[in-house]
Amino acid sequence: MSTFADSRISTPSKSRRYGLFVCLMAALAGLLFGLDIGVISGALPFIAKHFVLGDRAQEWIVSSMMVGAAIGALGAGWLSWRLGRRYALVLAAILFIAGSLWSGFAPSPEHLIGARLLLGLAVGMASFTAPLYLSEVAPRHVRGAMISTYQLMITVGILAAFLSNIGLSYVADWRWMLGVIAIPAAFFLAGVLALPDSPRWLLQRNRADEARAVLQRLYANPDDAQAELEQVNDDNTRPQRGWSLLRKNSNFRRSVLLGVVLQIFQQLTGINVVMYYAPRIFELAGFATHEQQLWATVIVGLVNVLATFGAIAFVDRWGRKPILYAGCAVMAAGMCSLGFLLHAGVAGLTSQILAVASLLFFIAGFAMSAGPLVWILCSEIQPQQGRDFGIAVSTLVNWVANMAVAATFLSLLSTVGEANTFVLYAILNVVFAIFVFFFVPETRGVSLEKLGSDLMAGMRLRDLGKGK
Template identity: 65%
Template structure:
């Protein structure tokens, strides 16, 4: 449990880095006297770094090992945080954000992989869910920290202070064991057995699990060749790409990165903007428990239908209120409530479920390649969203911007119906058989 929770803290670093920039942008803009376009560069530089980090993470985690990859990610996170806090120009800050992105791209690939390989079977799902929960907690902690520091406009402290949890994470990771699966892959069987015995404490369980790992390793990863040769595998890869595109273009990260600016458009002062931003983070954390509770009871598609419908309605109402004008306290509170409703819709559906589906639909021989493609897509789309939001606000207006995202969520309901399979209660092996036999994508979970 200690090993798994410590590894899941990589998600906390991820959440801190997402959340911390939100409260800092207005103070950065005031100090450096830069345009909205430069702010978009500062925000989206992290996602560019994460996309690059995610591409190299597979090779690094296989070559260096899961533990050393996490150590490297923690070191980059601390360095990027400190450089952000001491940045002497917008260009330096952009470079620091790229370094942070490299750390996050590496950690977001490696941490769930490490968790899946060290957690015992009966708590594996809970531990991977803990990683997702840690991301939302990290966002909330960052929002609260930004709110406390906003009274002095201390944006350097906002960005630099997250080096402290990064350093603590680095210290903790040094005491983690290597992944037994990775040790087996490198031919270090005796070390792998020793680690498994420390993790499990039962020699009979260790023998059975070691045999399972050795059997799995007989199926080599050949994703790129499979992608070129097999049409059915290409379908699952493109579905994973589409799912991540759907997740990012819901508009959720627009709120995560630019929440104070959105509340400013509603007519709130700086202090209130920051407190409402913290409320966004709290809502995100609490609503994630809805997904954890319902995913294996309702199934994937009903939750996605519900989530996309709630998000479309919430953003449509926010856009309408901004179009009509927010003139009094009552309309302000109503608009904030609808924005929080949108947050609930995302956190209970597309937030955690898209990652689950992306891992379920890929066949074993190409799973690493398929998940790498969808993870890269996530960060590229994330970067596009972060890089375009302020331009959209300035170009087409706040109402039209929110209506655009509402319309996209409505389209995603249709795409879910046409293309997304229901994978509740079916084994990964059966999903793979259905996919490779040529069944329609939406039927591969039957």
């Protein structure tokens, strides 16, 4: 009797611990993503000096990863469907290791571009598969928070890269900055090998017993596991038919287009301009030495991490749209303020502090809203029979837009001016908020199956999930 009582008490705790382990291991893909984003900002000045590179060559080194990520995202849909979400993440981990080592030993700019293309393949595959996997294993009442852990790990990775850059900058060793990422990539590989397959993917393969076993480990109550299994079973045994569904069904085209536009707007907020070129921006703000610029980027990374906790805490309480409105307002204000300060001229300690505060204000707005919430929404709004295809397309577009922004920022600064560049990003954030109001649904607490059935029934996008 005592043993029975103890087992009943321990079961919920074990399920929570197991669910947390699964979500954290999958979200570690974001850590590697963040490391590769953050490390290049600190390594780039040393790389440019070592190889004697101009602005255009530097833009190619930065943006080559996005080319690979676009290709990786495009192929990830097929891989995750054929191999399963878990093995797609395993392949991404292997590519992370190989790309990091190649980067560290690159003998020329051409080799470095090739290595970053390989890293991009890994990032593209992981950025597609990890949110998809998390959306399929997380219980709906904490789905937003669990997917947000992916974005949190991106911010932690960026901060860790910034700190690593600081330490290694004193010996000017860009090869260690790039190559050391192979170590966490190896830990990620080991962790992913211990993950279960997605229960929804198992059901699509008619492996109901295995799906039930996974759900029983994730849910403390066997009745809850069975109820979840029954709810998703009918919807998840339908085959994936992305291209044909896109051609034949206008409702599916709406969800794909919504995911595409959300990912474009995420990049047009200006976030990766800040992350890739942070030292250059701080140079514009009056920070003269490279060490000063790197320490300033560490503060950026810390704010990025802390603000992401806000999204995790409130996304399943307040909802997606209210947080997006607040974030867009904060981002627009931060970019506009920075633009006006640069226009007036940053001279003196007070102006420098205001410029840094404006940038941090923008970072906080992104980390609490568009950063995690766009990935959440893109993993939620696609119907099951086209989910892999829809998320693959939106992820591909994310990286194409990311590449375009990264490859044009330095040229944009010299063409339209420093101040006007940041004011332009402020305007784009206002447009983003307007788009959210008219087209984005509130998905908090709604099952993926309900969202999919509403969409395919022709319900207006902003009304998906409403009613019973």
